[in-house]
Amino acid sequence: xxxxxxxxxxxxxxxxxxxxxxxxxxxxxxxxxxxxxxxxxxxxxxxxxxxxxxxxxxxxxxxxxxxxxxxxxxxxxxxxxxxxxxxxxxxxxxxxxxxxxxxxxxxxxxxxxxxxxxxxxxxxxxxxxxxxxxxxxxxxxxxxxxxxxxxxxxxxxxxxxxxxxxxxxxxxxxxxxxxxxxxxxxxxxxxxxxxxxxxxxxxxxxxxxxxxxxxxxxxxxxxxxxxxxxxxxxxxxxxxxxxxxxxxxxxxxxxxxxxxxxxxxxxxxxxxxxxxxxxxxxxxxxxxxxxxxxxxxxxxxxxxxxxxxxxxxxxxxxxxxxxxxxxxxxxxxxxxxxxxxxxxxxxxxxxxxxxxxxxxxxxxxxxxxxxxxxxxxxxx
Numbered sequence: 001x002x003x004x005x006x007x008x009x010x011x012x013x014x015x016x017x018x019x020x021x022x023x024x025x026x027x028x029x030x031x032x033x034x035x036x037x038x039x040x041x042x043x044x045x046x047x048x049x050x051x052x053x054x055x056x057x058x059x060x061x062x063x064x065x066x067x068x069x070x071x072x073x074x075x076x077x078x079x080x081x082x083x084x085x086x087x088x089x090x091x092x093x094x095x096x097x098x099x100x101x102x103x104x105x106x107x108x109x110x111x112x113x114x115x116x117x118x119x120x121x122x123x124x125x126x127x128x129x130x131x132x133x134x135x136x137x138x139x140x141x142x143x144x145x146x147x148x149x150x151x152x153x154x155x156x157x158x159x160x161x162x163x164x165x166x167x168x169x170x171x172x173x174x175x176x177x178x179x180x181x182x183x184x185x186x187x188x189x190x191x192x193x194x195x196x197x198x199x200x201x202x203x204x205x206x207x208x209x210x211x212x213x214x215x216x217x218x219x220x221x222x223x224x225x226x227x228x229x230x231x232x233x234x235x236x237x238x239x240x241x242x243x244x245x246x247x248x249x250x251x252x253x254x255x256x257x258x259x260x261x262x263x264x265x266x267x268x269x270x271x272x273x274x275x276x277x278x279x280x281x282x283x284x285x286x287x288x289x290x291x292x293x294x295x296x297x298x299x300x301x302x303x304x305x306x307x308x309x310x311x312x313x314x315x316x317x318x319x320x321x322x323x324x325x326x327x328x329x330x331x332x333x334x335x336x337x338x339x340x341x342x343x344x345x346x347x348x349x350x351x352x353x354x355x356x357x358x359x360x361x362x363x364x365x366x367x368x369x370x371x372x373x374x375x376x377x378x379x380x
Contacts, residue, residue, distance in 0.1 A: 001032075002066075003107035003378055006095065006121075008036040010113040010132075013069050016216060016241065017268045019132045019166075019186045019297060020112045026187075026369035028066040031378060034098060034106070035067055038113075039074030039091050058094040060101065070098045079144070088116040108376045111160075114152040119159030126376050129160040129179075132186070134170050134293035141219055141290065153177065162375055167316055169293040182375060185316070186295040187365040190357060193304035197272035202261050207235035209344040211310075212278030214271065215298045217242040220291055222312065223250055225284035228333035230257050232341050239274045241265040275305040280343040283311035284336065299327065304360035306353035308343040310336060326356040 005027055009020045013035055024033050042056050056073065063069035072094040078087040095117075099105065110128045111117040114135055118127040135153065139146035157163060157179045164184035165171035171181040202210075211229050213221070217240060227250075230236045236259060242251070255262045263274065275281075281302030285291040295316040302309045303326060311317040313329045321327040328343060330336040348356075373379040 003031045004034060004102075004104045005031045005108045005110065005376075005378075006034045006036060006099075006106045007110045008095070008112060008115075008117050010038060012037045012071075013063055016265075020130070022187065022189060022365045023130075023368060023372070024067065025064065026365040027372065028064065029366070030369060030373050031066075031107070032104070033067040034095075034102070034104075035063055035069045036091075036095055037069065037071040039072045039078055039087060041074050041076045041078055058097065060098050068098070068102065070095065081145075081148075091115075092117065092120055107378060111156060114149055114156045116152070116155065118156055126161050127159055128162045128164060128376060129156050130164045130184070131170050131174070131181075132166050134173065134290055136173075137288070137290040137293060164372075164375075166295045167293060169315060173293075184368070184371070184375075185363065186297050186300065187363050187368040188297065188300035188304050188360050189366075190304045190361045190364055192268070193272065193275055193301055193360075194306075194357065195272040197276045199277035200263070200273040202235070202237070202277065203258075205258070206261060207233065207259050209341075210235035210237050210278045211280045211282055211340045211344055212237040212239065212274065213282040213284065213298075214239045214274055214278075214301070215296075216240050217251070218246050219243070220285055220288075220294075221246070222284050222286040223247045223254065224333050225312070225336045226282075227254060228337040229282070229284075229340050230254060230260050232337045233259060234341060234344055236260045237263070237274065237278055239263045239266060239271070272305075275302075275307065278307065279345075280340055281305070281307045281309045282340065283309060283314070283317060285312050285314055287312065287331075300360050300363050303327075303356045306348075306356050308346070308348065308356070310339045310343055312336070320359070323362075324356055324359040326352070326359070 007024045058073055059071040072091045074087045075083055077083045106125055108126045109121050110130050112130045136146050136150050139149045154177055157177050163179045163181040165181040171183050174181045283296050283299045299309055299317055309327045313331050328339045330339045
């Protein structure tokens with residue numbers, strides 16, 4: 001029997017297919033997976049429940065080959081002070097129920113949040129804290145108390161056998177808390193972005209040269225940079241979910257421009273047609289502490305599709321730019337727009353496209369999964 005890895009995620013399986021899910025799917029080539037969604041309250045509004053529906057008891061079902069999915073039920077207001085102290089014992093009990101039902105013991109337990117989940121599963125279990133973002137820096141984005149998040153981080157680090165940080169910036173901060181983190185960057189699935197697809201449809205009269213942002217529209221994005229690209233006159237394609245609170249008036253005005261086309265959220269499997277539509281990929285992240293500690297998946301995904309990238313000067317993008325000439329870094333709106341226009345017009349030779357893809361291949365999730373199995377003691 002293959003070892004079992006529990007992945008307690010900070011995002012639902014039905015949400016945007018980000019780093020946690022892509023790592024879990026790659027690990028499923030080596031292990032069995034129990035994926036644990038964040039808890040759902042019976043009174044949670046339908047738009048936040050995904051496909052789980054109204055729930056009064058935990059839901060356990062198959063999500064993919066070798067991957068079972070548990071959606072726990074939490075108390076109403078489970079993130080609030082005075083309630084959250086009860087949330088995680090309840091969630092742990094439901095994880096234990098799922099393990100008993102499957103008659104399995106985990107070899108590894110991965111917590112992708114700072115919540116009270118580690119150190120509860122037996123001495124033989126390897127407890128892993130997996131930081132895909134700087135949770136303290138991002139607390140305000142999640143309407144959380146940064147001091148509380150920091151206290152929970154300290155506890156999680158103390159309980160973890162292995163601490164993984166998405167980049168050196170987060171690793172340095174966690175080292176100050178007593179951890180010995182391993183830098184474990186995000187990856188990509190190169191094959192998913194090399195699929196041959198007809199370009200996705202755009203309105204009649206849309207510009208021939210197109211820059212694209214394929215990812216979430218949220219406060220992480222610097223809307224001024226998108227406006228500057230639209231001002232240049234080339235097409236601006238936006239693909240991904242939009243958070244309602246993201247620059248409501250300003251974003252509405254941007255999306256109404258004739259050379260801007262907003263597709264909205266699409267399934268992961270439909271993304272190749274939109275990568276085929278764009279000439280240059282955009283990573284227009286705002287200059288914040290949270291973003292500087294991040295590793296944008298989209299930068300690798302653009303490279304995997306063979307596309308040039310224009311990014312703000314984030315540390316992770318700077319490191320990738322040392323590997324690939326396909327990434328141009330720009331800060332202010334004028335420099336960003338100029339770099340985008342130039343990248344959209346320039347026609348890359350086949351060897352340049354191949355070099356971009358080779359960089360992405362070195363950062364594949366398959367390679368990350370191999371590294372993880374070694375770090376967690378799962379490989380023979």
